[in-house]
Amino acid sequence: MACWALMVYSGVMSENWLEMMKAAAADQQQLCVFPSEIVARQWRIYLANEGLALDARRWISWDTCKQWIVQREETSLMDGAPANTRIRLLAADFLLQSLSLNHLLPAEASAGVFRRFLAGLLPQALLLVENDRLSEALGADTADEMRLLATEYGTLLTRWGYFEPSVEDGILDTRGWKVLIFGSELLEDFPRYADRLGECADIHLLPLRGIRGEAGGELEWHETVRGEVRQAIRRMRELLVADVPLCDIAITLVDHETVYSHLLREARLQGVPLDPRFGTPLSDAPGAAIFRMLGDLSVSGMAYESVRDFALSGVIPFKRATLMQALAGFGRLWRCWGCFGKLDLWADAFSRAGLNGCVDEFGPEGSFWRDYPGCDLEGLKSAYLSLKKAAAELAGAKTAKQLLTRFYEWYGQWIVADAWDENSEKEFQRCMELLNELVQLEERLGFFASSPYQVFMEMVSQTVYVQRQSEGTRSGAGIVVYPYRVSAGGKVKYSFVLNMHQEGVECLQGGLSFLRDDQQEKLGVQARDMTEAFLEASAAGGDIVWLSGNAGIGGEVHGMPLKWAVDEHFVMAEFIPGDEQLERDWWLAFVNGAGEDVPRLNQAMLDGVPKFMLGRVSQGAYNFTRQGFSVLKDGAANAEAVRDRLKAELTSRYGEQGMWRCSAHSLQSMTLNPAGLLMERIFGLKDADWEPSWENWMDVGSMYHKTLEMVFDPGRGPEDGGLSSETDLSDEVSNRELLGSLAERLRRGMLRTHSRLSLLEIDYEIALMLDTLAPMIVLLDPGHDGAEIEAVEQAVRVEDPEFELLWDGRIDRVDRVLADGSVIIWDYKRSGVPENNSLEPRKIDASDPYAIINSPQMAVYLRMATLQKQEIHGVRYVGLLKNEDKLEKRIKHVIPSSRLKAYNAEGFDELFAALKLQAREYRRRLDEMDFSIDPGRTRYRNASGFRQVLRHRYRVR
Numbered sequence: 001m002a003c004w005a006l007m008v009y010s011g012v013m014s015e016n017w018l019e020m021m022k023a024a025a026a027d028q029q030q031l032c033v034f035p036s037e038i039v040a041r042q043w044r045i046y047l048a049n050e051g052l053a054l055d056a057r058r059w060i061s062w063d064t065c066k067q068w069i070v071q072r073e074e075t076s077l078m079d080g081a082p083a084n085t086r087i088r089l090l091a092a093d094f095l096l097q098s099l100s101l102n103h104l105l106p107a108e109a110s111a112g113v114f115r116r117f118l119a120g121l122l123p124q125a126l127l128l129v130e131n132d133r134l135s136e137a138l139g140a141d142t143a144d145e146m147r148l149l150a151t152e153y154g155t156l157l158t159r160w161g162y163f164e165p166s167v168e169d170g171i172l173d174t175r176g177w178k179v180l181i182f183g184s185e186l187l188e189d190f191p192r193y194a195d196r197l198g199e200c201a202d203i204h205l206l207p208l209r210g211i212r213g214e215a216g217g218e219l220e221w222h223e224t225v226r227g228e229v230r231q232a233i234r235r236m237r238e239l240l241v242a243d244v245p246l247c248d249i250a251i252t253l254v255d256h257e258t259v260y261s262h263l264l265r266e267a268r269l270q271g272v273p274l275d276p277r278f279g280t281p282l283s284d285a286p287g288a289a290i291f292r293m294l295g296d297l298s299v300s301g302m303a304y305e306s307v308r309d310f311a312l313s314g315v316i317p318f319k320r321a322t323l324m325q326a327l328a329g330f331g332r333l334w335r336c337w338g339c340f341g342k343l344d345l346w347a348d349a350f351s352r353a354g355l356n357g358c359v360d361e362f363g364p365e366g367s368f369w370r371d372y373p374g375c376d377l378e379g380l381k382s383a384y385l386s387l388k389k390a391a392a393e394l395a396g397a398k399t400a401k402q403l404l405t406r407f408y409e410w411y412g413q414w415i416v417a418d419a420w421d422e423n424s425e426k427e428f429q430r431c432m433e434l435l436n437e438l439v440q441l442e443e444r445l446g447f448f449a450s451s452p453y454q455v456f457m458e459m460v461s462q463t464v465y466v467q468r469q470s471e472g473t474r475s476g477a478g479i480v481v482y483p484y485r486v487s488a489g490g491k492v493k494y495s496f497v498l499n500m501h502q503e504g505v506e507c508l509q510g511g512l513s514f515l516r517d518d519q520q521e522k523l524g525v526q527a528r529d530m531t532e533a534f535l536e537a538s539a540a541g542g543d544i545v546w547l548s549g550n551a552g553i554g555g556e557v558h559g560m561p562l563k564w565a566v567d568e569h570f571v572m573a574e575f576i577p578g579d580e581q582l583e584r585d586w587w588l589a590f591v592n593g594a595g596e597d598v599p600r601l602n603q604a605m606l607d608g609v610p611k612f613m614l615g616r617v618s619q620g621a622y623n624f625t626r627q628g629f630s631v632l633k634d635g636a637a638n639a640e641a642v643r644d645r646l647k648a649e650l651t652s653r654y655g656e657q658g659m660w661r662c663s664a665h666s667l668q669s670m671t672l673n674p675a676g677l678l679m680e681r682i683f684g685l686k687d688a689d690w691e692p693s694w695e696n697w698m699d700v701g702s703m704y705h706k707t708l709e710m711v712f713d714p715g716r717g718p719e720d721g722g723l724s725s726e727t728d729l730s731d732e733v734s735n736r737e738l739l740g741s742l743a744e745r746l747r748r749g750m751l752r753t754h755s756r757l758s759l760l761e762i763d764y765e766i767a768l769m770l771d772t773l774a775p776m777i778v779l780l781d782p783g784h785d786g787a788e789i790e791a792v793e794q795a796v797r798v799e800d801p802e803f804e805l806l807w808d809g810r811i812d813r814v815d816r817v818l819a820d821g822s823v824i825i826w827d828y829k830r831s832g833v834p835e836n837n838s839l840e841p842r843k844i845d846a847s848d849p850y851a852i853i854n855s856p857q858m859a860v861y862l863r864m865a866t867l868q869k870q871e872i873h874g875v876r877y878v879g880l881l882k883n884e885d886k887l888e889k890r891i892k893h894v895i896p897s898s899r900l901k902a903y904n905a906e907g908f909d910e911l912f913a914a915l916k917l918q919a920r921e922y923r924r925r926l927d928e929m930d931f932s933i934d935p936g937r938t939r940y941r942n943a944s945g946f947r948q949v950l951r952h953r954y955r956v957r
Contacts, residue, residue: 016206017182017206017491020180020182020206021043021047021052022047022052024058024180025047025052025053025054027178028055028058029176029177029178030058030177030178030179030180031058031060031065031068031177031178031179031180032058032059032060032180032182033060033061033062033065033179033180033181033182034059034060034061034062034182034183034489034490035061035062035182035183035186035187035488035489036061036062036063036486036487036489037060037061037063037064038277038482038486038487038490039061039183039487039488039489039490040059040060040061042250042487042490042491042492043059043490043491044056044059045247045492046491046492046493049248049493062181062187065179065181068175068177069172069173069174069175069177069179070171070172071171071172071173081161081162081163082162082163082164082165083123083157083162083163083164083165085119085459085462086437086438086441086459087157087160087162087441088119088120088122088123089115089116089119089455089458089459089462090441090445090447090449090455091119091122091153091156091157091160092115092116092118092119092121092122093115093449093450093455094156094447095118095122095149095152095153095156096114096115096118096450097450098152099148099149099152101118101145101149102145103139103141103142103145104121104142104145104146104149105117105118115454115455115458116458116462117514121149121514122149122150122153122164123164123166123167124512125146125147125149125150125153126150126153126154126164126166126167127166127167127525128146128150128523128525129146129147129150129151131523131524133522133523134146134147134523136522137515137519137522137523138515138519160445171196172193172196172197172200172203174200174202174203176202177202178202178204179202179203179204180204180206181197181203181204181205181206182206182489183206183207183208183488183489183533183537184197184205184206184207185207185208185530185533186208186488186489186530186533186534186537188509188510188530189510191510191528208489208533208536208537208540223551224550225259225262225499225550225552225553226262226266227550228498228499228548228549228550229259229262229263229266229498230266231548232251232263232496232498232546232548233263233266233267233270233272234270235496235546236249236251236272236479236494236496237270237271237272239494240272244493244494246273246275246477246478246479246480247480247492248492248493248494249479249480249492249493249494249495249496250479250480250481250482250487250490250492250494250495250496250541250542251263251274251479251480251481251482251495251496251497251498252481252482252483252484252486252487252488252495252496252497252498252538252541253481253482253483253484253498253499254484254497254498254499254500254501254504254505254549255484255499255501255504256276256278256481256483256484256499258499258553259498259499259553260276260278260481262553263481263498272479273477273478273479274478274479274481275477275478275479275480275481276481277466277480277481277482277483277486278466278481278483279464279465279466279483279486280464280465280466281460281461281462281463281464281465282427282430282431282434282460282461282463282464282465283457283460283461285424285427285465286313286315286423286424286427287315287420287423287424287425287426287427287428287429287430287431288427288428288430288431288460289313289315289316290313290315290316290415290428291431291456291457291460292457292460293306293309293310293313294310294390294391294394295391295394295395295453295457296309296310297310297387297388297391298391298392298394298395299395300338301338301339301340302338302339302344302346302384302387302388302391303337303338304331304332304335304336304337304338306338307327307328307331307336307346307384307387308328308331308332310324310387311324311325311327311328312324312325312328315421315424316415317415317416317417317419317420318414318415318416319413319414319415319416320374320375320379320383320414322372322373322374322375323372323374323375323379323380323383324383325372326368326369326371326372326375326380327380327383327384327387329368329371329372330349330353330368330380331346331349333368334349334352334353334758335349335757335758335761336349336758337758337760340760343759343760345758345759345760346384346388348758348759349758350377350380350381350384353377354377362377364376383414386410386413386414390406390407390410393406393410394406394407394453395451395453397452397453398448398452399439399442399448399452400435400438400439400441400442400448400449400452400455400456401439401442401443402452403435403452403453403456404435404436404439407435427465430463430465431460434456434459434460434463435456437459438452438455438456438459484497484504484505484534484538485507485534487541488533488534488537488538488541489537489541490541491541491542492541492542492543493542493543493544494542494543494544494545495538495541495542495544495545495546496545496546496548497538497539497541497545497546497547497548498548498549499548499549499550499553500547500548500549501549501550505531505534505535506529506531507529507530507531507533507534508527508528508529508530508531509527509528509530510525510526510527510528511525511526511527511528512525643929646682646929647929649682650682650926650929653681653682654666654926656806657799657806659799659804659805659806660804660805660806660922660923660926661805661806661808662805662806662807662808662919662922663807663808663809663860664809664856664857664859664860664861665857666681666922667856667860667918667919667922668855668856668857669681670918670921670922670925671852671856671918671921671922673933674925674930674931674932674933675931675932675933677931678931700757700765700830701828701830701880703757703765703766703769704769704772704773704828704830704880705793705812705828707739707742707743707769707773708773708780708792708812708813708828709792709793710742711738711739711742711777712780712789712792712813713789713792713793735773735774735775735777735778736770736774739769739770739773739774739777740770743766743769743770772880773880776878780826780878782815782824785815785817785824785873785874786817786818786819787815787816787817787818787824787873788815788816788818789813789814789815789816790814790815790816790823791811791813791814792812792813792814793810793811793812793813794810794811794814795809795810796808796809796810796811796864797809798864798867798868799867800863800867800919802916803863803915803916803919803920804919804923805919805922805923807860807863807864807867809857809860809861809864811825811826811827811861812826812827812828813825813826813828814826815873817873820871820873821871822870822871822872822873823865823870823871823872823873824873824874824875824876825858825861825862825865825872825874825875825876826876826878827857827858827861827875827876827877827878828878828880829877829878829879829880830880839853839858839859839862839875839911841853841910841911841913841914842854850914850917851914851917852914852917852918853911853914853915853918856915856918858875858877859911859912859914859915860915861875862875862908862911863912863915866908866912
C-alpha cells in the first residue's frame, strides 16, 4: 500500500500558449477560446498578474464561442428555440403516454420510471434514424421503435416551436474574427466540428503537445491518502506563509466525493482555507431538501425516518421548530413506523397518548413537554395531519400550477419565508424558478405532465448547482478546489492534483451508453478515450504542479495511472505525524498552558457539536453543552467558567444532601467508560437516539415488568388486575387467563407502562409474553420459600456513611420470609441472566487496576439491604427470555438457602470491599471532574458507542 506523487512539473505546453496569448492580447480582432469558462477565467487571472491588460469578452469558453460562430443553415427546420433538458423531459413524458415502446423500454416505463432515460435518448434517436446499419445493430423491431420515436419527437418539437441543436451541424462564420482554440483535444464534441474547423482559415487550433517533453519528475510514495493530503496541505501552508496569494493556488481532486473529507479535515487542522467549487445536483442541496423530503413523506407512507429527517433537517425554517422536534421525538418514543394501508401508527399513537393513563406524560403539564416548551398533544397531532395532507396533495397534483398553489398554501402556514440562511435561500429560490418554468411550459405547450411533482423533481436533479462556500475563513476567500477535468487546461502559479488513480482518471466521451460496445461499433458511435488529453492538461496546469495519488481509500485498491506506471524513479516519503498527534498536542497545550500561550479552540472543530447533539436527551443538557463548549473558544481565560459550569451540572444531576447520588447503572458506567458517562449523562449526547429499534428490549422489558407488578403487587386486588387470596398459581390455565386480561389492558393503553410498542409489534409480543410467563408464574410463588411478597418495583434510597454515597435504585420484587423475617431480592432480566458467580469480585483482564464487580447491580441492592439491617435469605435472577433451556433454569438462585452461611453479614466483606473501591473511584472522578480513560484499558474504551470520539481523553482540570 503506497501513495505516490509526481513533483515539480513545468509545462512546455503553457509556454507555447503564453506566447500566443500575449500576441492575442494586443490584437482586438482575436478570440481566445478555452475548453470551459473556468479555464478561460484562470488564464485571464494569470495573465492579468503578468501585467497584461485583457478584454474579458475575448477570452471565452468553447460553448460561448459556438453561439457566436455556428450559424444554422437555411435548409434546417423552421425557426424556433433550441430544445433543452426541460423540453426533452416533457417530450419524454408525452411520448411515454402516447407510444408503445415495448422493445426499447420495459413495461414499467409507462409509469414514468424511465422518463429521464428516454429524455436522454431522444437526441440520439434523431442522430441514428438515418443510419443504414440501425436494424443490423439493434434488431428490426427495436430499430423500428427507434425510428418511430425519432419521428414523433421531431413532430412534437415542430409543433412546440423547438429544434434539436445537437443534430444540426450548421455552418461556421467567424464574422471577421481570428479564433484561437486552445486545447482542442479537451472538447467533447470536437470530432463533430473537426473537418470544418480545419477548413476555416480564421480558426487556429492549438493542441496539447510535448506535455511530457523534458520536464521529468519523480514519484513520492506515502502509505495512505491521509499522508497524501497532509503533505499537500503542508506545502500549501508554506506557500501561504510566504505570502503567495490564494488565487495563485488551485487544487484538483480525482473522485472528489471520497477524498474531499480527508482534505478538509487536514486543512482545518492546519488552518488552510478552502473554497470548493463542486457542481452537484440541485436536489442534493440543503435548500432543495424541503421539496425532496415532502415527496419522501408521501412515497414512504409517513415513515418515521422520513418524518424525522424532515422535522430535524436543521435547514428548513419552521415557524414552530420546537413543535417539529417534538413530532420527531414523539414518533421515536411511540415507534411510529408509518402508515400501512388503513393502519396509521401515528394516529394510533396520538390516540393512546391521550388516554388517562398517560396524562402525567402527555397531559397539559406532562413530563414529555418539558423538553418542548409551548407544545401540546393537539398541536402535535395538527402538525402531523397538516404534513400528511401536504405531502399527499403535492404528490397527487394534476398540473404544475396546482402543485405550486398547494405548496404555497402549506408553506405560508408552516415556514418563515425570510428566515432561510443565505445559501439555502438561493437554492430554494432556484427550485422555485424551475417550478415556475414548468408552470409556464405547461401553459405555453398546452400539455400537462402525467406527474407534475415527479417531472419537477427530475428537473431539479438534472440542474447542476455550484454553491461557493469557503471552509475555514469568514471572508469567503480560500484555495479553490475543483473536481477533476473541470479546470484541465487552465493555468495557475501552483497546482495540486490529488487522488489520481487509473480508474479515476479514465475519461470516455460520447458514445451511446445504453448500447453494447459491438452495437456502437456497427453504428460508428464509439466513445472517445480522452484520458491522455486530460492527464496532459492537468500536468501543465501551473508553473509548479504536484500530481499525487494513493493506493486506496476505505478498502478500495487504486492502480497507478498507466501513463506513469512504467516509470520506476521514486523516493519514499518521510514520516509525517498523524492528525491524532496534532490534536493531542493541541489539547495538551490547552490543558497545561497558561495565559496568552494557551491556543484558542479551532472554531471548525466546534461546528460539529450542535449537529452531533440532535440525539440529545433533554433541552437542558443541549443548552449546557452548547454554552459550555462555546466558552472554550476563549482559551484559558474562560477555563474556570467551564469548570464551574460542569461542576454545577454534575451537582444538579448527582448531588444531594452534600453527597454524591449513585445508582448501580451509573456506577457501572463510570467503571467501564467514564468518558461515555460524561458524554451521555452530562452532555446529553447519545448514539442513534433518534433511531428506535425493531427489537427494543427496554420497551418489551417494561411490558413484562408491568405485568408482573400487577400480578404480584400486594396492594392490588382482583378488581385492579392483581391476585386474589384464593388464586392458585399452580394452575397454568388460570395464570394464562389472568395474564391475558392484563395484557389486553396493556394493549389498549389502560395500564401505564414505559413501553411504546406499536400495533405492528404489540400483539406478537403479548402472545410471546403469555407463553413465557404462564408456566413460569408457578415458580415465582413466594410460598415455595415460606414467604410473602412485601414490595414490587420498590424505589429505595439509602445513605451510606462509610462509602460516602447516597445509593439510589428500584428493586423489582422483595419477599419476606415469615419464619425469620429475612428477605429475598428478585431481579427480572429480559435479556441474559447473569452467571452464578456474578457477585464474585475479579480482574477481568490485566488492564483492571483491582478486582471489580463487572455487573454491580445486585451488589448495590445487597449493600442497601445491609444498610437497612435486613438479613439476606436469597437473591434470585429471573430470565424472561423464552429459549430452549428448561423452565427451572431461567430462575437462578444466586444465593440459595443452602449457601446462606457463605453470605452472611460477615461473608459480604470481600464483596463490599470491591464495591467500596468502585465507589471510591466514582466519588473521586466526580470530585475532580476526571473522565479520562487509561490508554491501556482498550476493552472499556470500546464498550462505548463513542468509539471515534473517545480517541481523545476528556479530562477537566
